[in-house]
Amino acid sequence: MSAIQKNVEAASERYSSSFTKGHLALPPAKKYLVLTCMDARIDPASAFGIELGDAHVIRNAGASAVDALRSIVISQQLLATNEIILVKHTGCGMLTFKNEDAFAIVEKNLGAEAVAELKAKNPDFLPFPKLEEAVEEDVKFLKASKVVPDSVPISGWVYEVETGKTRRVV
Amino acid sequence: MSAIQKNVEAASERYSSSFTKGHLALPPAKKYLVLTCMDARIDPASAFGIELGDAHVIRNAGASAVDALRSIVISQQLLATNEIILVKHTGCGMLTFKNEDAFAIVEKNLGAEAVAELKAKNPDFLPFPKLEEAVEEDVKFLKASKVVPDSVPISGWVYEVETGKTRRVV
Numbered sequence: 001m002s003a004i005q006k007n008v009e010a011a012s013e014r015y016s017s018s019f020t021k022g023h024l025a026l027p028p029a030k031k032y033l034v035l036t037c038m039d040a041r042i043d044p045a046s047a048f049g050i051e052l053g054d055a056h057v058i059r060n061a062g063a064s065a066v067d068a069l070r071s072i073v074i075s076q077q078l079l080a081t082n083e084i085i086l087v088k089h090t091g092c093g094m095l096t097f098k099n100e101d102a103f104a105i106v107e108k109n110l111g112a113e114a115v116a117e118l119k120a121k122n123p124d125f126l127p128f129p130k131l132e133e134a135v136e137e138d139v140k141f142l143k144a145s146k147v148v149p150d151s152v153p154i155s156g157w158v159y160e161v162e163t164g165k166t167r168r169v170v
Numbered sequence: 171m172s173a174i175q176k177n178v179e180a181a182s183e184r185y186s187s188s189f190t191k192g193h194l195a196l197p198p199a200k201k202y203l204v205l206t207c208m209d210a211r212i213d214p215a216s217a218f219g220i221e222l223g224d225a226h227v228i229r230n231a232g233a234s235a236v237d238a239l240r241s242i243v244i245s246q247q248l249l250a251t252n253e254i255i256l257v258k259h260t261g262c263g264m265l266t267f268k269n270e271d272a273f274a275i276v277e278k279n280l281g282a283e284a285v286a287e288l289k290a291k292n293p294d295f296l297p298f299p300k301l302e303e304a305v306e307e308d309v310k311f312l313k314a315s316k317v318v319p320d321s322v323p324i325s326g327w328v329y330e331v332e333t334g335k336t337r338r339v340v
Contacts, residue, residue: 002323004202004253005338011219012336019334021211026263028210032174038226038241040198041191043215049181056208059229061241070292071208071231077275079263083174093196093249105247106317114316122240146284147276153172164189166182168175 024053032056032083033075037063039089041161048087048159048166056081062094063087064126065138073147082152084142087166088135089159094127102127131158135169194223202226202253203245207233207262211331218257218329218336226251232264233257234296235308243317252322254312257336258305259329264297272297301328305339 001009033056036044044050044057056075058068063086065072075081102125107115128134135156142148156170171179203226206214214220214227226245228238233256235242245251272295277285298304305326312318326340 002253002325004200004255005323005325007219008255008327008336009338011217012334014219015217016330016334016336022332022334024211024331026209026211026261030174033208038203038228038245039196040223040225040227041194041196043222045213045215047181047185049177049184052213053210055210057210057229058208058231059227060238061228061244066291067240068230069288070237070295073276073288073292074231074263074272074295075208077279078267078272083172085174085178091196093244097248102244102248106243109247110316110319117315118239118243118317121236122243125240125244145287146280147288149280153175155172155175157178160186161194162192164182164186164192166178166186168179 021052027079028053028055028081030054031081032085033058033072033081034085034087035063035065035068035072036087036159037061037089037092039092039161042089042159047164048085062092062126062128065142067126069147076148076152084152084154085157086135086138086154087157087159088131089161090131091161092131095129095131097127099125099127132169139170191222197249198223198225198251200224201251202255203228203242203251204255204257205233205235205238205242206257206329207231207259209259209262209331212259212329217334218255232262232296232298235312237296239317246318246322254322254324255327256305256308256324257327257329258301259331260301261331262301265299265301267297269295269297302339309340
């Protein structure tokens with residue numbers, strides 16, 4: 001067993017020994033979803049004030065709305081959430097490369113077959129050159145999408161990894 | 171401003187006022203990624219023992235490895251993570267419906283155009299009928315994928331929403 005795997009087991013012992021939330025229902029109590037980045041420096045529960053059971057939390061590279069669409073639809077149509085909080089962040093890895101750079105790295109490290117397998121389902125790594133604009137574009141994408149009801153409030157935010165602050169963009 | 175948006179601002183005030191982690195680096199310090207579900211009842215940091223800055227956390231409906239592939243590649247190839255902890259959970263919404271049910275709900279609530287838009291990029295909601303088998307299948311998918319290097323340890327777990335325990339499956 002790896003050190004990381006041992007750490008999961010130790011955390012599980014600690015966490016479950018004082019766990020008191022086994023009664024929570026499947027649908028989020030506060031009926032909203034948070035979409036943010038997978039970045040290691042973000043703790044959505046603390047930074048965005050999410051109590052256990054309150055909200056769905058979707059995380060992917062860059063907090064991409066396009067990438068999250070399947071999960072958003074399940075959250076809204078099957079589990080009745082009706083508000084979206086979208087949070088990208090300063091210092092995001094997605095600001096640091098272009099699609100062709102990423103595919104070149106995959107080809108160098110893993111070979112042409114890996115690139116072909118990846119491109120079959122993911123032709124775009126969805127990087128973005130400007131942070132605030134990317135927040136605006138993703139909110140615009142969700143508002144324009146027929147998959148998201150017009151009645152759903154959608155706000156776009158930036159989390160600052162340097163200060164721990166979350167500020168609204170749109 | 172909605173109550174949910176006000177809650178984000180209040181949390182930001184609280185969190186940033188005692189924030190001391192502005193120095194953390196972009197690449198995860200412990201070089202691993204956790205893939206788990208968006209479910210509101212999961213707090214990955216506490217339940218799986220993830221300190222701020224240590225690991226990427228990818229979350230989607232059902233902790234789907236197929237859906238997460240773009241993010242996994244970015245995590246591994248651009249930010250040097252080299253271990254995967256995959257955690258699905260008891261009581262998952264993805265155990266409760268089939269693809270055709272979900273598309274029927276989308277069509278009823280949002281119309282045929284919404285279904286067409288969704289299917290163009292997401293022809294499959296990726297539900298699963300059996301929990302442990304779904305963990306095994308996703309680990310198998312990642313191990314077989316040319317996109318994930320053979321040297322990467324991949325373990326599959328189940329988090330119990332009733333007890334707060336995380337147990338290893340594979």
